[in-house]
Amino acid sequence: MGKSLTRKIIESHYVSGSMVPGEEVFIKVDQTLTHDINAVMTYLAFEAIGLDRIRTECSVSYLDHNLLYVDNKTPDDHIYLQSAAKKFGVHVSRPGNGICHTVHVARFGAPGKISMGGDSHTPHGGSIGMLCIGVGGMDVATAMTGVPMRLKMPRVVQVYLTGELKPGVNAKEVILEMLRRVSIKGGLGNVYEYVGPGAAKLEVPQRATITNMGAELGATTSIFPADEQVHKFLKAQGREEAYTELLPDEDAEYDERIEINLSELEPLISCPHQPDNVIPLKDVERKPVQQVFIGSCTNTSYADVAKAALVFKGRQVNENVSCTCGIASRQTYKELLRDGYIDMLIDAGVRILEIACGPCCAIGQTPATEGIAVRTSNRNFKGRAGNPTAKIYLVSPESAAATAIKGTFASAEEILGEDVKKLAEIHEPEEYIVNDSMIIKPLPEEEAKKVEIVKGPNIKFLPVPEEPQQHLCVPVSLKGGDNISTDDITPASAEFSSMRSNIPLMSKYCYHRYAPDFSERARQMSKSIIIGGENYGQGSSREHAAINPMFLGVKCVIAKSIARIHKGNLVNHGIIPMLFEDPESYDKIDQGDELEINNLLDQIPTRKVEVFNKTKGFSFFVNLDLSDNEVEVVLSGGQLRFLKKQLAAQEK
Ligand code: F3S
Numbered sequence: 252m253g254k255s256l257t258r259k260i261i262e263s264h265y266v267s268g269s270m271v272p273g274e275e276v277f278i279k280v281d282q283t284l285t286h287d288i289n290a291v292m293t294y295l296a297f298e299a300i301g302l303d304r305i306r307t308e309c310s311v312s313y314l315d316h317n318l319l320y321v322d323n324k325t326p327d328d329h330i331y332l333q334s335a336a337k338k339f340g341v342h343v344s345r346p347g348n349g350i351c352h353t354v355h356v357a358r359f360g361a362p363g364k365i366s367m368g369g370d371s372h373t374p375h376g377g378s379i380g381m382l383c384i385g386v387g388g389m390d391v392a393t394a395m396t397g398v399p400m401r402l403k404m405p406r407v408v409q410v411y412l413t414g415e416l417k418p419g420v421n422a423k424e425v426i427l428e429m430l431r432r433v434s435i436k437g438g439l440g441n442v443y444e445y446v447g448p449g450a451a452k453l454e455v456p457q458r459a460t461i462t463n464m465g466a467e468l469g470a471t472t473s474i475f476p477a478d479e480q481v482h483k484f485l486k487a488q489g490r491e492e493a494y495t496e497l498l499p500d501e502d503a504e505y506d507e508r509i510e511i512n513l514s515e516l517e518p519l520i521s522c523p524h525q526p527d528n529v530i531p532l533k534d535v536e537r538k539p540v541q542q543v544f545i546g547s548c549t550n551t552s553y554a555d556v557a558k559a560a561l562v563f564k565g566r567q568v569n570e571n572v573s574c575t576c577g578i579a580s581r582q583t584y585k586e587l588l589r590d591g592y593i594d595m596l597i598d599a600g601v602r603i604l605e606i607a608c609g610p611c612c613a614i615g616q617t618p619a620t621e622g623i624a625v626r627t628s629n630r631n632f633k634g635r636a637g638n639p640t641a642k643i644y645l646v647s648p649e650s651a652a653a654t655a656i657k658g659t660f661a662s663a664e665e666i667l668g669e670d671v672k673k674l675a676e677i678h679e680p681e682e683y684i685v686n687d688s689m690i691i692k693p694l695p696e697e698e699a700k701k702v703e704i705v706k707g708p709n710i711k712f713l714p715v716p717e718e719p720q721q722h723l724c725v726p727v728s729l730k731g732g733d734n735i736s737t738d739d740i741t742p743a744s745a746e747f748s749s750m751r752s753n754i755p756l757m758s759k760y761c762y763h764r765y766a767p768d769f770s771e772r773a774r775q776m777s778k779s780i781i782i783g784g785e786n787y788g789q790g791s792s793r794e795h796a797a798i799n800p801m802f803l804g805v806k807c808v809i810a811k812s813i814a815r816i817h818k819g820n821l822v823n824h825g826i827i828p829m830l831f832e833d834p835e836s837y838d839k840i841d842q843g844d845e846l847e848i849n850n851l852l853d854q855i856p857t858r859k860v861e862v863f864n865k866t867k868g869f870s871f872f873v874n875l876d877l878s879d880n881e882v883e884v885v886l887s888g889g890q891l892r893f894l895k896k897q898l899a900a901q902e903k
Pocket of ligand 1: 629
């Protein structure tokens, strides 16, 4: 049998381990990316490791998420990140150049490479045949040392696309259809490989919408072949030399197959409060919409915004709707400006925002109380837009524009009628406007050594966990339900994002919206355990959802299931992730119960630990879904301690 594209790329980067799905494999990483609201901890960790320079082919630090300098904190972070990048040989994409994933694919990505990014939407790069994996910041720091990265060898699912998208139907519909079928946790451990005649017709930015939001399936990543569409895209970016054709074998073996006929897709909508709550747009109850946001890395390519602009052309944003547009890169913005589409948006009353993530992570444009917000971004968790009473719906840019005009949910066809066909004439440019003047290149090594890293008052220390002890007897500081997201644990928003370099301050807001009294309670308990339901830690890759609880003394999380990236972050930051062997044990535990574990260090390598509930007087077992390497990291007290030992051993 032939090989999938995923298998070919992993094989070409293989260092050690087993390539059997579910087992641990170690791979060489070519590229990394970080962004401003997660990266300070990454570079503090890299500093603590003690290397002079990165050992990847290319690492890029993007300043793109929080560009609202409402006080000293974010500028402090940006100055720190820029100086750390200079010191360590990292490229910097300056504020205003664009959102990390969009810029990375356009200016740095190449087929066949492996990239790890400190952001869950890193799989965006799968659109050009790269294997791009979202991880926590400590993993990015590790990848930058050149140490081979651990990966659970994925199952590879073939998604066979046939047909062609109808005008007014966007690539967003493909990923919403996948979410409807697979669910937010159905993709765990999988790579989704999109092939077939339908895939061949999708342009790279359309593919990026699909691979980007594949993160919402809980998947390891998603990927398209590097074919003629990728060639065309890289040529249009003036980087034809980066292209290599990379396809799965004709008779490639897959672990599962899904088929979608693109011609049958209709506009879809993801309803609050989970991305997989997907229904046909025509079936949603027509409520008044308060806010529309066309933006984010997921859905603001040239063609996306141009199509939305054509829906708006000669029409007005409804008087009851606040409609904003945040374009993902300076390059796209200039092209849209050149071709008159920005004018169409402005004439319609759309407010053009800065080139940044902004509202996608609650940095500005918070909806009103109980407000209905319609967005082209990728997550609709409660509170994701900064207001837990708001209800977020996710749609394509064409549907978002139609909704902004109508004041209630609508499709492009409802606005344009027969003219909807004109949307099919819009394609990506043959040649993009290339201007890399906002990218700061690394200094030569000798010059870089002289650079002083600048640490303003917002840059605090990197907390390092304690090593685990044989005996643990601690109370439960929180019992949570299913699908707790990293947004629930460490809220987004301008206010909280700018605290991410300052853990003593930020930890005060840990679980701020979900359980406002958690932080103080955990602090008073000094050491504790968190109990969670299914899919604990889903969503954003932000490792602060592990660092803050660790700083507050949380030693273990016992849950029914734990999302992939978050599990890695817990391991890296010294919190032991544990899974209920019998989910019924969950029901018998209450917040405040005292849990005791004896011989913990001896039990960890067996992956099965007995826990005694002293308050209720019963024992239960938990399993540790940890690889050999993760067991070593846990026993070392986190990745930083482990990595230092490993590098010291290599130097001998
Ligand atoms: Fe930014 Fe939202 Fe994408 S926060 S990186 S635009 S998912």
